[in-house]
Amino acid sequence: MMHMTMDELTVGQKGAVKAINAPKQLKRRLMDMGFTKGVGVEVVKLAPMGDPMEVSLRGYHLCLRKAEARAIELR
């Protein structure tokens, strides 16, 4: 069964990364920014038009599109 992905989180919800399901390049990029297994993430807010989203992880804030957030599987 497919688990929850990060784009499904609502503002203020938290999760922990389980896996990144993305093509090599994007996966590496997301991991470089700190999305490694087990790391905690929290959705801080959504942009005025609902996308992209602002998340906080490892003590800093990052913005990414929902399409990319979908690649981040949570446990």
Place this chain on the structure above:
Amino acid sequence: MQTIALIGNPNCGKTTLFNTLTGTTAYVGNWPGVTVEKKEGMVNGHRILDLPGIYSLSPYSPEEKLSRRYILDEQPDLIIDVIDATNLERSLYLTTQLAELGRPLLLALNMEDLLEKEGIRIDRKRLSQMTGCPVVQISASKGTGIKALLEEIERSLDQKRLPMQPLFSNFIERYITTIIKDDYLHQIPKGRQMRWAAIKLLEADELFLASMPQPPQAFQTYIEQARKELVEHYDDDVQAIIIDQRYKVAERIAKDCQIRTKKAKQFNFDNLATSKFGAIPLFIAIMAAVFYLSIGLVGGYTTSWLESFFAFASLHIQVLSDALQVHPLLSGILVDGIIAGVGAVLTFVPQLFVLFLLLSILEDCGYMARIAFIMDRLMRSMGLSGKSIIPLVIGTGCSVPAIMSSRTIEHQKQRELTVIVTPFIPCGAKMPVFALMLTYFFPGKWFIAPLIYLLGILAVVITGLLARALDKHKETNAFILELPRYQIPAAKNIWLQTKDRTLGFIQKAGTIILLSSIIIYLLSSYSFTLQAVDAELSMLATMGRLIAPLFAPLGFGFWQASVALLTGIAAKESIVSTLSVTIGTSSLGSFFTPDTALSYMTFILLSSPCIAAISAMFKELGSKRKLLFAVLWQTGFAYVAALLIRSATLLLL
């Protein structure tokens, strides 16, 4: 002379530190291979380089590629890893990669002034023990800790002590140890570290593999076996495993060295800046304020004041040279060439200074990233990215830095599209033309000026939509952007940037425009047989008449207008100076009518930018074919738009 490289994450305060260290010795230079700018300066007799910020040594954008290539190929004598101390864990991830390069490494913990506010304390001694690097705590913007840093730089350059290698889990270390022992590893390029090479082999890094000879069969089999076992053990690909291991090292160090006394505060301004309903109106209001303050308020006062100053000056110089019986050629060059041409341009310095100043503040305070965040959805529907908004905003000042700032866009097509549309946004140098035309033909019609900007934006939108419609692949691409902490901009950064851009403008007035004013004056006063003649019979008129018919449908098929456009390729400010030399700003009405003035402005707004911007476009597009397409598209678009605008005004008026 020894070389020091400054490296660190974007927004870690690297450039501020660079400016603090180098003072006024800094200059922007190219470096061979890729023609992309890096900043270079001197500190204590050493060469110091400011490289674009990166998160890791695996490159995604051209900017990051530049940093990686420099760090790997140029072998600096010392790497200073600038770390945002309030963001220790993620910064240390890059440190784990830099430590493997076999160069002495110095950790500069920047933003010490914010540590207390954020409730963080860092045990520097422990950090130094765990990384094997000297650690200095500084605040580049406040200038604290710089003396200690300078001392540590000298010590590090003397001692050449190498950093400790970050160790991964035993399961991986086993393979790394075995690989390092193999003879094959002795063939790695000079200056590279064995451990680094072993990791690259396991990762199957394409760039590295290509630089190595074919390994012996047995060794190849071992590597493949090792990769397979790693993948099975960790249930992930090798590159992901290594990234994961590096972050584990970073986590461990950060946990040991960092003491959090209270929780970080939330942004306050941000609640408004990115709110659902307030964000976009606020953005528009901020941009409107920027233009009102620079062009409206400051420009309003200074332009007329400077204009009367130059009129006064030319009158008196004329009187003086008549009295002294100076040769009319000389006084003509001086009064009708230089003062008319250069003066018309210098008039705009004060308002451009304010414009550049305000844009620098916007760039430095962290708001630009929020603009990208709130506008991404909209920009995406036009085939652009949220990051494209940054060049467009900077483009209101000058297209050259704007085009260069597109470099942070990873996706190639979006980056190229951004480069092509950025010149549609009217830059500061085009303002003089608009101001001249608007005050002459549309006095009191204040609403036309914003419409010009709107037309520029419309050109961006139309081009974007077309490009998107024609893109068969409809690729999706990543938009990943750090939202940095808001900060009060460092005065020194703002000052240096504003000064550089304003001086660039003045420099053009003193060189290109001075020269072209003189040439234009001479060409417009003499015939091909070198007789002093009326402008109508001059060389310039003859040349202008060759291309003028092209513009007849747009309503400005007379030679003066065409010649002004030609000189505009050198610098857009020249258009005004050429018009004032050939027509005289007071007799515009005998050449232009309101509808042709509008079509002329439209053509200038949208057609190919000045030569400096064209060469910036060439650098970023990287191909003559693409550049030709870009320039033809801009000019073709301008032609059609000017034709449409003119027809529409003729119908309406």
